[in-house]
Amino acid sequence: MKSAEKGADWLSGSVRAAAVERRLKPGQALFHAGGKTSGFYEVVSGTVRMVRVDRSGREAVLQVASAGDTLAEASLFSPAYHCDAVAATEAVVRLYPKSALLAALEHDPATAKAFAARLARQVMTLRTRLERRNIHSARDRVRHYLTINAGADGATVVLPGTLKDLAADLGLTHEALYRTLARMAAEGEITRAGTVIKLKRAG
Amino acid sequence: MKSAEKGADWLSGSVRAAAVERRLKPGQALFHAGGKTSGFYEVVSGTVRMVRVDRSGREAVLQVASAGDTLAEASLFSPAYHCDAVAATEAVVRLYPKSALLAALEHDPATAKAFAARLARQVMTLRTRLERRNIHSARDRVRHYLTINAGADGATVVLPGTLKDLAADLGLTHEALYRTLARMAAEGEITRAGTVIKLKRAG
DNA sequence: TTTGTCCTATGATCTGGATCATAGGCCAGC
DNA sequence: GCTGGCCTATGATCCAGATCATAGGACAAA
Numbered sequence: 001m002k003s004a005e006k007g008a009d010w011l012s013g014s015v016r017a018a019a020v021e022r023r024l025k026p027g028q029a030l031f032h033a034g035g036k037t038s039g040f041y042e043v044v045s046g047t048v049r050m051v052r053v054d055r056s057g058r059e060a061v062l063q064v065a066s067a068g069d070t071l072a073e074a075s076l077f078s079p080a081y082h083c084d085a086v087a088a089t090e091a092v093v094r095l096y097p098k099s100a101l102l103a104a105l106e107h108d109p110a111t112a113k114a115f116a117a118r119l120a121r122q123v124m125t126l127r128t129r130l131e132r133r134n135i136h137s138a139r140d141r142v143r144h145y146l147t148i149n150a151g152a153d154g155a156t157v158v159l160p161g162t163l164k165d166l167a168a169d170l171g172l173t174h175e176a177l178y179r180t181l182a183r184m185a186a187e188g189e190i191t192r193a194g195t196v197i198k199l200k201r202a203g
Numbered sequence: 204m205k206s207a208e209k210g211a212d213w214l215s216g217s218v219r220a221a222a223v224e225r226r227l228k229p230g231q232a233l234f235h236a237g238g239k240t241s242g243f244y245e246v247v248s249g250t251v252r253m254v255r256v257d258r259s260g261r262e263a264v265l266q267v268a269s270a271g272d273t274l275a276e277a278s279l280f281s282p283a284y285h286c287d288a289v290a291a292t293e294a295v296v297r298l299y300p301k302s303a304l305l306a307a308l309e310h311d312p313a314t315a316k317a318f319a320a321r322l323a324r325q326v327m328t329l330r331t332r333l334e335r336r337n338i339h340s341a342r343d344r345v346r347h348y349l350t351i352n353a354g355a356d357g358a359t360v361v362l363p364g365t366l367k368d369l370a371a372d373l374g375l376t377h378e379a380l381y382r383t384l385a386r387m388a389a390e391g392e393i394t395r396a397g398t399v400i401k402l403k404r405a406g
Numbered sequence: 407t408t409t410g411t412c413c414t415a416t417g418a419t420c421t422g423g424a425t426c427a428t429a430g431g432c433c434a435g436c
Numbered sequence: 437g438c439t440g441g442c443c444t445a446t447g448a449t450c451c452a453g454a455t456c457a458t459a460g461g462a463c464a465a466a
Contacts, residue, residue, distance in 0.1 A: 058346065131264055173424060
Protein backbone atom coordinates (compact mmCIF):
# COMPACT_ATOMS: atom_id res chain seq x y z
CA MET A 1 0.00 0.00 0.00
CA LYS A 2 1.02 3.51 -0.72
CA SER A 3 1.83 5.51 2.35
CA ALA A 4 -0.83 8.06 1.49
CA GLU A 5 -3.51 5.39 1.59
CA LYS A 6 -3.56 4.76 5.28
CA GLY A 7 -6.40 5.38 7.65
CA ALA A 8 -10.15 5.11 7.23
CA ASP A 9 -10.62 2.20 4.87
CA TRP A 10 -14.25 3.14 4.32
CA LEU A 11 -13.18 6.13 2.26
CA SER A 12 -12.33 5.86 -1.39
CA GLY A 13 -8.70 5.95 -2.41
CA SER A 14 -9.03 9.40 -3.93
CA VAL A 15 -10.30 10.89 -0.70
CA ARG A 16 -7.67 9.13 1.36
CA ALA A 17 -5.03 10.34 -1.04
CA ALA A 18 -6.10 13.91 -0.36
CA ALA A 19 -5.76 13.50 3.41
CA VAL A 20 -3.30 15.63 5.29
CA GLU A 21 -1.74 14.74 8.61
CA ARG A 22 -1.10 17.24 11.33
CA ARG A 23 0.74 16.95 14.63
CA LEU A 24 -0.57 18.78 17.68
CA LYS A 25 0.93 19.67 21.04
CA PRO A 26 -1.18 19.43 24.19
CA GLY A 27 -3.46 22.44 24.38
CA GLN A 28 -3.00 23.31 20.74
CA ALA A 29 -6.18 24.13 18.84
CA LEU A 30 -7.23 22.22 15.76
CA PHE A 31 -9.94 24.71 14.90
CA HIS A 32 -12.11 27.33 16.54
CA ALA A 33 -15.84 28.01 16.56
CA GLY A 34 -16.70 30.35 13.73
CA GLY A 35 -13.69 29.35 11.68
CA LYS A 36 -14.16 28.31 8.09
CA THR A 37 -14.55 24.54 7.80
CA SER A 38 -11.79 22.72 6.00
CA GLY A 39 -13.05 19.18 6.39
CA PHE A 40 -13.43 16.49 8.99
CA TYR A 41 -10.75 14.72 10.98
CA GLU A 42 -9.66 11.32 12.10
CA VAL A 43 -7.59 11.00 15.26
CA VAL A 44 -4.50 8.94 14.56
CA SER A 45 -3.07 9.09 18.07
CA GLY A 46 -3.67 11.00 21.27
CA THR A 47 -6.98 12.59 22.16
CA VAL A 48 -8.78 15.70 21.01
CA ARG A 49 -11.52 17.50 22.92
CA MET A 50 -14.39 19.34 21.24
CA VAL A 51 -15.61 22.14 23.46
CA ARG A 52 -18.35 24.71 23.29
CA VAL A 53 -17.95 27.87 25.32
CA ASP A 54 -20.88 30.13 26.09
CA ARG A 55 -20.92 33.85 26.64
CA SER A 56 -20.51 33.54 30.39
CA GLY A 57 -17.33 31.55 29.94
CA ARG A 58 -18.74 28.18 30.88
CA GLU A 59 -17.32 25.26 28.94
CA ALA A 60 -19.14 22.15 27.84
CA VAL A 61 -17.43 19.15 26.32
CA LEU A 62 -19.19 17.85 23.23
CA GLN A 63 -16.93 14.94 22.49
CA VAL A 64 -13.63 13.43 23.46
CA ALA A 65 -12.08 11.74 20.44
CA SER A 66 -9.32 9.17 20.82
CA ALA A 67 -7.26 7.21 18.33
CA GLY A 68 -9.48 5.83 15.59
CA ASP A 69 -12.36 8.21 16.24
CA THR A 70 -13.55 10.74 13.72
CA LEU A 71 -14.76 14.21 14.48
CA ALA A 72 -16.56 17.14 12.91
CA GLU A 73 -18.26 15.12 10.18
CA ALA A 74 -21.16 17.55 10.31
CA SER A 75 -18.83 20.39 9.46
CA LEU A 76 -18.76 19.03 5.91
CA PHE A 77 -22.22 20.43 5.47
CA SER A 78 -21.73 23.71 7.22
CA PRO A 79 -19.57 26.73 6.34
CA ALA A 80 -18.18 27.27 9.85
CA TYR A 81 -17.21 25.14 12.81
CA HIS A 82 -19.60 25.43 15.72
CA CYS A 83 -17.20 24.49 18.48
CA ASP A 84 -13.52 24.47 19.39
CA ALA A 85 -11.29 21.43 19.02
CA VAL A 86 -8.23 21.27 21.24
CA ALA A 87 -5.64 18.56 21.65
CA ALA A 88 -5.76 17.14 25.17
CA THR A 89 -2.48 15.31 24.69
CA GLU A 90 0.26 15.17 22.14
CA ALA A 91 -1.78 14.08 19.12
CA VAL A 92 -1.74 13.33 15.42
CA VAL A 93 -4.83 13.94 13.32
CA ARG A 94 -5.62 13.38 9.69
CA LEU A 95 -7.68 15.95 7.82
CA TYR A 96 -9.95 14.81 5.02
CA PRO A 97 -10.51 17.96 3.00
CA LYS A 98 -14.09 19.01 2.52
CA SER A 99 -13.70 19.54 -1.19
CA ALA A 100 -12.38 16.05 -1.80
CA LEU A 101 -15.15 14.35 0.12
CA LEU A 102 -17.96 16.50 -1.23
CA ALA A 103 -16.70 15.90 -4.76
CA ALA A 104 -16.68 12.18 -4.07
CA LEU A 105 -20.21 12.35 -2.72
CA GLU A 106 -21.31 14.01 -5.93
CA HIS A 107 -19.48 11.90 -8.47
CA ASP A 108 -18.92 8.56 -6.84
CA PRO A 109 -22.09 6.82 -5.64
CA ALA A 110 -20.07 4.00 -4.08
CA THR A 111 -18.27 6.43 -1.82
CA ALA A 112 -21.48 8.24 -0.99
CA LYS A 113 -23.05 4.94 -0.05
CA ALA A 114 -20.08 3.85 2.05
CA PHE A 115 -19.99 7.17 3.84
CA ALA A 116 -23.70 7.11 4.58
CA ALA A 117 -23.45 3.49 5.69
CA ARG A 118 -20.74 4.31 8.17
CA LEU A 119 -22.69 7.24 9.57
CA ALA A 120 -25.85 5.13 9.83
CA ARG A 121 -23.98 2.44 11.73
CA GLN A 122 -22.54 5.05 14.05
CA VAL A 123 -25.99 6.44 14.71
CA MET A 124 -27.16 2.94 15.58
CA THR A 125 -24.39 2.17 18.02
CA LEU A 126 -24.61 5.59 19.63
CA ARG A 127 -28.33 5.17 20.15
CA THR A 128 -27.68 1.81 21.74
CA ARG A 129 -25.02 3.18 24.05
CA LEU A 130 -27.31 6.03 25.03
CA GLU A 131 -30.16 3.62 25.69
CA ARG A 132 -27.86 1.64 27.96
CA ARG A 133 -27.21 4.72 30.04
CA ASN A 134 -30.92 4.84 30.83
CA ILE A 135 -30.48 1.66 32.84
CA HIS A 136 -29.82 2.46 36.47
CA SER A 137 -28.54 -0.78 37.92
CA ALA A 138 -24.91 -1.61 37.21
CA ARG A 139 -25.79 -5.26 36.82
CA ASP A 140 -28.50 -4.60 34.24
CA ARG A 141 -26.17 -2.31 32.37
CA VAL A 142 -23.59 -5.06 32.18
CA ARG A 143 -26.30 -7.51 31.07
CA HIS A 144 -27.36 -5.11 28.35
CA TYR A 145 -23.82 -4.81 27.10
CA LEU A 146 -23.20 -8.53 27.15
CA THR A 147 -26.49 -9.37 25.47
CA ILE A 148 -25.90 -6.95 22.64
CA ASN A 149 -22.25 -7.79 22.17
CA ALA A 150 -22.53 -11.54 22.39
CA GLY A 151 -20.83 -13.27 19.49
CA ALA A 152 -22.33 -15.60 16.92
CA ASP A 153 -23.12 -18.19 19.58
CA GLY A 154 -25.20 -15.62 21.44
CA ALA A 155 -23.24 -16.17 24.61
CA THR A 156 -19.56 -15.33 24.31
CA VAL A 157 -18.20 -11.81 24.54
CA VAL A 158 -14.58 -10.94 23.91
CA LEU A 159 -13.86 -7.50 25.29
CA PRO A 160 -12.12 -5.15 22.87
CA GLY A 161 -10.09 -3.59 25.67
CA THR A 162 -9.47 -3.74 29.39
CA LEU A 163 -12.12 -3.91 32.08
CA LYS A 164 -11.36 -0.30 32.90
CA ASP A 165 -12.17 0.63 29.32
CA LEU A 166 -15.42 -1.26 29.59
CA ALA A 167 -16.25 0.49 32.85
CA ALA A 168 -15.78 3.86 31.18
CA ASP A 169 -17.92 2.76 28.25
CA LEU A 170 -20.68 1.66 30.60
CA GLY A 171 -20.49 4.81 32.66
CA LEU A 172 -19.43 2.98 35.81
CA THR A 173 -16.37 3.24 38.01
CA HIS A 174 -13.99 0.33 37.53
CA GLU A 175 -14.60 -0.70 41.14
CA ALA A 176 -18.33 -1.00 40.53
CA LEU A 177 -17.69 -3.07 37.42
CA TYR A 178 -15.25 -5.44 39.16
CA ARG A 179 -17.74 -6.03 41.93
CA THR A 180 -20.63 -6.51 39.58
CA LEU A 181 -18.78 -9.04 37.44
CA ALA A 182 -17.58 -10.84 40.57
CA ARG A 183 -21.13 -11.13 41.84
CA MET A 184 -22.47 -12.28 38.50
CA ALA A 185 -19.79 -14.94 38.31
CA ALA A 186 -20.38 -16.01 41.91
CA GLU A 187 -24.06 -16.47 41.17
CA GLY A 188 -23.41 -18.40 38.00
CA GLU A 189 -24.82 -15.85 35.58
CA ILE A 190 -21.52 -15.64 33.73
CA THR A 191 -18.15 -17.33 33.60
CA ARG A 192 -15.06 -15.35 32.98
CA ALA A 193 -11.47 -15.86 31.89
CA GLY A 194 -9.67 -12.55 31.71
CA THR A 195 -11.51 -10.45 29.18
CA VAL A 196 -13.54 -13.29 27.73
CA ILE A 197 -16.99 -13.53 29.26
CA LYS A 198 -19.60 -16.21 28.71
CA LEU A 199 -23.27 -15.69 29.47
CA LYS A 200 -24.96 -18.61 31.16
CA ARG A 201 -28.58 -19.59 30.94
CA ALA A 202 -30.87 -17.29 32.89
CA GLY A 203 -32.85 -18.70 35.83
CA MET B 204 -52.32 3.68 1.90
CA LYS B 205 -51.94 7.13 0.62
CA SER B 206 -48.42 8.34 0.12
CA ALA B 207 -48.85 12.04 0.56
CA GLU B 208 -45.69 14.08 0.60
CA LYS B 209 -45.62 14.55 4.31
CA GLY B 210 -42.92 13.73 6.77
CA ALA B 211 -39.16 13.91 6.53
CA ASP B 212 -38.54 17.11 4.60
CA TRP B 213 -34.87 16.23 4.26
CA LEU B 214 -35.72 13.54 1.74
CA SER B 215 -36.24 14.26 -1.92
CA GLY B 216 -39.77 14.34 -3.25
CA SER B 217 -39.28 11.12 -5.15
CA VAL B 218 -38.29 9.21 -2.03
CA ARG B 219 -41.10 10.70 -0.03
CA ALA B 220 -43.51 9.82 -2.78
CA ALA B 221 -42.48 6.20 -2.47
CA ALA B 222 -43.17 6.12 1.28
CA VAL B 223 -45.80 3.80 2.65
CA GLU B 224 -47.64 4.26 5.91
CA ARG B 225 -48.51 1.43 8.20
CA ARG B 226 -50.64 1.31 11.33
CA LEU B 227 -49.61 -0.92 14.24
CA LYS B 228 -51.40 -2.23 17.28
CA PRO B 229 -49.60 -2.39 20.62
CA GLY B 230 -47.33 -5.41 20.64
CA GLN B 231 -47.45 -5.81 16.89
CA ALA B 232 -44.10 -6.40 15.20
CA LEU B 233 -42.79 -4.11 12.50
CA PHE B 234 -40.00 -6.50 11.57
CA HIS B 235 -37.98 -9.32 13.05
CA ALA B 236 -34.26 -10.03 13.32
CA GLY B 237 -33.13 -12.00 10.31
CA GLY B 238 -35.96 -10.72 8.13
CA LYS B 239 -35.15 -9.23 4.76
CA THR B 240 -34.77 -5.45 5.00
CA SER B 241 -37.37 -3.39 3.20
CA GLY B 242 -36.15 0.07 4.16
CA PHE B 243 -36.03 2.41 7.10
CA TYR B 244 -38.89 3.91 9.05
CA GLU B 245 -40.08 7.14 10.50
CA VAL B 246 -42.43 7.06 13.47
CA VAL B 247 -45.48 9.21 12.76
CA SER B 248 -47.21 8.61 16.09
CA GLY B 249 -46.91 6.30 19.06
CA THR B 250 -43.68 4.60 20.04
CA VAL B 251 -41.76 1.66 18.65
CA ARG B 252 -39.19 -0.38 20.56
CA MET B 253 -36.17 -2.01 18.92
CA VAL B 254 -35.14 -5.07 20.85
CA ARG B 255 -32.38 -7.62 20.59
CA VAL B 256 -32.97 -11.02 22.18
CA ASP B 257 -30.09 -13.36 22.94
CA ARG B 258 -30.07 -17.14 22.99
CA SER B 259 -30.89 -17.32 26.68
CA GLY B 260 -34.01 -15.25 26.19
CA ARG B 261 -32.71 -12.04 27.68
CA GLU B 262 -33.94 -8.89 26.01
CA ALA B 263 -32.03 -5.67 25.50
CA VAL B 264 -33.60 -2.49 24.22
CA LEU B 265 -31.57 -0.82 21.49
CA GLN B 266 -33.78 2.17 20.93
CA VAL B 267 -37.16 3.57 21.80
CA ALA B 268 -38.44 5.63 18.89
CA SER B 269 -41.23 8.15 19.35
CA ALA B 270 -43.08 10.43 16.97
CA GLY B 271 -40.62 12.13 14.64
CA ASP B 272 -37.80 9.68 15.22
CA THR B 273 -36.37 7.50 12.52
CA LEU B 274 -35.22 3.95 12.94
CA ALA B 275 -33.27 1.24 11.16
CA GLU B 276 -31.33 3.58 8.89
CA ALA B 277 -28.44 1.13 8.96
CA SER B 278 -30.67 -1.57 7.54
CA LEU B 279 -30.44 0.24 4.21
CA PHE B 280 -26.94 -1.13 3.89
CA SER B 281 -27.58 -4.60 5.17
CA PRO B 282 -29.62 -7.47 3.72
CA ALA B 283 -31.33 -8.44 6.98
CA TYR B 284 -32.56 -6.69 10.11
CA HIS B 285 -30.43 -7.36 13.16
CA CYS B 286 -33.10 -6.80 15.79
CA ASP B 287 -36.85 -6.86 16.36
CA ALA B 288 -39.05 -3.77 16.18
CA VAL B 289 -42.29 -3.89 18.12
CA ALA B 290 -44.93 -1.24 18.64
CA ALA B 291 -45.13 -0.28 22.31
CA THR B 292 -48.37 1.61 21.78
CA GLU B 293 -50.87 2.09 19.01
CA ALA B 294 -48.57 3.53 16.37
CA VAL B 295 -48.28 4.77 12.82
CA VAL B 296 -45.01 4.41 10.94
CA ARG B 297 -43.88 5.45 7.49
CA LEU B 298 -41.66 3.12 5.49
CA TYR B 299 -39.14 4.59 3.08
CA PRO B 300 -38.38 1.72 0.73
CA LYS B 301 -34.76 0.72 0.46
CA SER B 302 -34.83 0.66 -3.33
CA ALA B 303 -36.09 4.22 -3.59
CA LEU B 304 -33.52 5.62 -1.23
CA LEU B 305 -30.59 3.65 -2.59
CA ALA B 306 -31.54 4.71 -6.12
CA ALA B 307 -31.62 8.31 -4.98
CA LEU B 308 -28.22 7.94 -3.35
CA GLU B 309 -26.83 6.70 -6.66
CA HIS B 310 -28.44 9.13 -9.05
CA ASP B 311 -29.18 12.23 -7.06
CA PRO B 312 -26.16 13.79 -5.37
CA ALA B 313 -28.31 16.39 -3.66
CA THR B 314 -30.30 13.71 -1.88
CA ALA B 315 -27.17 11.78 -1.03
CA LYS B 316 -25.70 14.92 0.47
CA ALA B 317 -28.84 15.76 2.41
CA PHE B 318 -29.08 12.24 3.75
CA ALA B 319 -25.44 12.18 4.81
CA ALA B 320 -25.81 15.62 6.35
CA ARG B 321 -28.73 14.51 8.46
CA LEU B 322 -26.89 11.42 9.64
CA ALA B 323 -23.79 13.46 10.44
CA ARG B 324 -25.84 15.90 12.48
CA GLN B 325 -27.46 13.03 14.33
CA VAL B 326 -24.08 11.54 15.12
CA MET B 327 -23.02 14.87 16.52
CA THR B 328 -26.01 15.35 18.79
CA LEU B 329 -25.91 11.76 19.96
CA ARG B 330 -22.25 12.08 20.85
CA THR B 331 -23.05 15.21 22.80
CA ARG B 332 -25.90 13.58 24.68
CA LEU B 333 -23.70 10.61 25.48
CA GLU B 334 -20.95 12.90 26.68
CA ARG B 335 -23.45 14.59 28.96
CA ARG B 336 -24.24 11.28 30.60
CA ASN B 337 -20.63 11.04 31.70
CA ILE B 338 -21.27 13.95 34.04
CA HIS B 339 -22.24 12.71 37.48
CA SER B 340 -23.70 15.74 39.20
CA ALA B 341 -27.25 16.64 38.27
CA ARG B 342 -26.41 20.31 38.42
CA ASP B 343 -23.47 19.99 36.05
CA ARG B 344 -25.59 17.96 33.70
CA VAL B 345 -28.18 20.71 33.61
CA ARG B 346 -25.42 23.28 33.09
CA HIS B 347 -24.07 21.24 30.20
CA TYR B 348 -27.48 21.11 28.59
CA LEU B 349 -28.15 24.80 29.06
CA THR B 350 -24.73 25.84 27.82
CA ILE B 351 -25.03 23.81 24.66
CA ASN B 352 -28.63 24.69 23.97
CA ALA B 353 -28.41 28.38 24.70
CA GLY B 354 -29.87 30.49 21.90
CA ALA B 355 -28.17 33.13 19.81
CA ASP B 356 -27.67 35.36 22.85
CA GLY B 357 -25.72 32.59 24.54
CA ALA B 358 -27.97 32.69 27.57
CA THR B 359 -31.60 31.91 26.82
CA VAL B 360 -32.94 28.38 26.46
CA VAL B 361 -36.47 27.60 25.40
CA LEU B 362 -37.26 24.01 26.26
CA PRO B 363 -38.74 22.00 23.41
CA GLY B 364 -41.01 20.08 25.77
CA THR B 365 -41.95 19.74 29.41
CA LEU B 366 -39.56 19.58 32.34
CA LYS B 367 -40.36 15.89 32.61
CA ASP B 368 -39.21 15.42 29.04
CA LEU B 369 -36.01 17.25 29.83
CA ALA B 370 -35.46 15.11 32.91
CA ALA B 371 -35.73 11.97 30.79
CA ASP B 372 -33.36 13.43 28.23
CA LEU B 373 -30.84 14.25 30.94
CA GLY B 374 -31.17 10.86 32.55
CA LEU B 375 -32.54 12.26 35.79
CA THR B 376 -35.78 11.73 37.66
CA HIS B 377 -38.16 14.65 37.34
CA GLU B 378 -37.90 15.22 41.09
CA ALA B 379 -34.15 15.60 40.88
CA LEU B 380 -34.51 18.05 38.00
CA TYR B 381 -37.13 20.18 39.79
CA ARG B 382 -34.93 20.40 42.84
CA THR B 383 -31.82 21.19 40.84
CA LEU B 384 -33.51 23.98 38.89
CA ALA B 385 -35.02 25.36 42.09
CA ARG B 386 -31.61 25.47 43.72
CA MET B 387 -29.96 27.04 40.68
CA ALA B 388 -32.67 29.70 40.59
CA ALA B 389 -32.43 30.31 44.33
CA GLU B 390 -28.70 30.84 44.02
CA GLY B 391 -29.07 33.17 41.07
CA GLU B 392 -27.41 30.97 38.49
CA ILE B 393 -30.52 30.99 36.33
CA THR B 394 -33.88 32.67 36.11
CA ARG B 395 -36.89 30.79 34.95
CA ALA B 396 -40.36 31.44 33.61
CA GLY B 397 -42.09 28.19 32.85
CA THR B 398 -40.01 26.42 30.25
CA VAL B 399 -37.89 29.43 29.37
CA ILE B 400 -34.59 29.48 31.22
CA LYS B 401 -31.97 32.19 31.26
CA LEU B 402 -28.39 31.58 32.29
CA LYS B 403 -26.84 34.22 34.50
CA ARG B 404 -23.17 35.11 34.82
CA ALA B 405 -21.02 32.38 36.31
CA GLY B 406 -20.47 32.71 40.05
C1' DT C 407 -69.37 21.42 38.24
C1' DT C 408 -67.07 17.48 38.82
C1' DT C 409 -63.89 14.11 37.67
C1' DG C 410 -59.68 12.61 35.93
C1' DT C 411 -55.09 13.13 34.14
C1' DC C 412 -50.75 15.09 33.95
C1' DC C 413 -47.24 18.46 35.15
C1' DT C 414 -45.02 20.78 38.75
C1' DA C 415 -43.26 20.83 43.30
C1' DT C 416 -41.34 19.51 47.77
C1' DG C 417 -40.60 16.58 51.99
C1' DA C 418 -38.75 12.09 53.98
C1' DT C 419 -36.18 8.14 53.51
C1' DC C 420 -33.23 4.73 51.41
C1' DT C 421 -29.71 2.68 48.60
C1' DG C 422 -26.55 1.68 44.96
C1' DG C 423 -22.75 3.37 43.19
C1' DA C 424 -19.01 6.84 44.00
C1' DT C 425 -15.11 7.72 46.60
C1' DC C 426 -11.18 6.64 49.37
C1' DA C 427 -7.89 3.27 50.78
C1' DT C 428 -5.11 -0.79 50.30
C1' DA C 429 -2.87 -4.60 47.99
C1' DG C 430 -1.45 -8.29 44.72
C1' DG C 431 -0.12 -9.33 39.89
C1' DC C 432 1.93 -8.30 35.58
C1' DC C 433 5.00 -6.25 32.41
C1' DA C 434 8.44 -2.83 30.44
C1' DG C 435 12.43 -0.51 31.06
C1' DC C 436 16.52 0.33 33.60
C1' DG D 437 16.76 -8.13 39.88
C1' DC D 438 14.57 -4.06 40.88
C1' DT D 439 11.33 -0.32 40.07
C1' DG D 440 7.42 2.12 38.45
C1' DG D 441 3.14 2.11 36.26
C1' DC D 442 -1.14 0.15 35.30
C1' DC D 443 -4.78 -3.28 35.74
C1' DT D 444 -7.33 -6.03 38.77
C1' DA D 445 -9.52 -6.65 43.11
C1' DT D 446 -11.88 -5.85 47.52
C1' DG D 447 -13.02 -3.47 51.96
C1' DA D 448 -15.04 0.78 54.32
C1' DT D 449 -17.56 4.82 54.13
C1' DC D 450 -20.33 8.46 52.16
C1' DC D 451 -23.68 10.82 49.62
C1' DA D 452 -26.33 12.40 45.56
C1' DG D 453 -29.94 10.97 43.45
C1' DA D 454 -33.65 7.37 43.40
C1' DT D 455 -37.76 6.18 45.45
C1' DC D 456 -41.96 6.87 47.94
C1' DA D 457 -45.45 9.99 49.44
C1' DT D 458 -48.24 14.04 49.22
C1' DA D 459 -50.34 18.13 47.19
C1' DG D 460 -51.55 22.18 44.33
C1' DG D 461 -52.67 23.81 39.69
C1' DA D 462 -53.80 23.54 34.73
C1' DC D 463 -56.65 21.63 31.45
C1' DA D 464 -60.03 18.47 29.09
C1' DA D 465 -63.76 15.61 29.19
C1' DA D 466 -68.07 14.24 31.12
